[in-house]
Amino acid sequence: EAQVTQNPRYLITVTGKKLTVTCSQNMNHEYMSWYRQDPGLGLRQIYYSMNVEVTDKGDVPEGYKVSRKEKRNFPLILESPSPNQTSLYFCASSFFGLPYYEQYFGPGTRLTVT
Amino acid sequence: AQSVTQLGSHVSVSEGALVLLRCNYSSSVPPYLFWYVQYPNQGLQLLLKYTTGATLVKGINGFEAEFKKSETSFHLTKPSAHMSDAAEYFCAVSTENTGTASKLTFGTGTRLQVTL
Numbered sequence: 001e002a003q004v005t006q007n008p009r010y011l012i013t014v015t016g017k018k019l020t021v022t023c024s025q026n027m028n029h030e031y032m033s034w035y036r037q038d039p040g041l042g043l044r045q046i047y048y049s050m051n052v053e054v055t056d057k058g059d060v061p062e063g064y065k066v067s068r069k070e071k072r073n074f075p076l077i078l079e080s081p082s083p084n085q086t087s088l089y090f091c092a093s094s095f096f097g098l099p100y101y102e103q104y105f106g107p108g109t110r111l112t113v114t
Numbered sequence: 115a116q117s118v119t120q121l122g123s124h125v126s127v128s129e130g131a132l133v134l135l136r137c138n139y140s141s142s143v144p145p146y147l148f149w150y151v152q153y154p155n156q157g158l159q160l161l162l163k164y165t166t167g168a169t170l171v172k173g174i175n176g177f178e179a180e181f182k183k184s185e186t187s188f189h190l191t192k193p194s195a196h197m198s199d200a201a202e203y204f205c206a207v208s209t210e211n212t213g214t215a216s217k218l219t220f221g222t223g224t225r226l227q228v229t230l
Binding site: 004035041044092099102103106 | 156
């Protein structure tokens with residue numbers, strides 16, 4: 001089954017404790033992206049990757065890091081989480097090259113930073 | 115720059131009534147337009163998309179949307195609401211950027227409630 005998986009689905013952590021949210025896709029997509037969803041703000045892009053070893057900032061990159069060492073994986077790293085990073089996070093993937101390619105979303109990771 | 119405005123953060127309709135969710139976009143180049151749906155505790159899934167050609171686009175679950183360039187709109191409709199349509203709906207716009215990844219910009223979402 002074609003899918004994007006994220007782990008963990010739920011995470012409660014404390015300020016300053018480094019964490020990683022994993023994302024993996026099995027559709028051989030070049031493009032992968034991280035979004036955060038906050039009430040009243042919709043989805044905002046954090047980082048994206050056009051292919052292995054190619055990443056770039058989205059609209060709200062501060063406080064986040066990413067890496068793309070393999071085509072299928074795109075982990076999101078919070079090196080020193082803060083309460084304002086409490087949010088619902090989505091990973092997405094698609095084929096790269098044309099703007100009308102559908103993005104496939106993971107199930108989301110709900111992060112709470114206390 | 116591109117942007118999306120969704121009028122109404124919450125819409126409530128009776129089962130069997132018409133569903134109309136509004137979306138207006140801003141883009142300096144021809145847009146590609148999408149509607150995604152998010153059911154509770156799930157990720158987003160594509161309902162329908164407009165690329166080129168026919169301006170009336172049909173999607174899954176009986177939804178459709180019409181691209182109106184003169185009004186810069188892409189409203190989502192369904193003739194008869196069902197309880198299972200209760201979800202959050204996001205309109206999104208993308209444009210072609212030569213040499214770089216095309217960016218998908220989302221609206222703030224509209225939560226649809228369906229009542230008996």
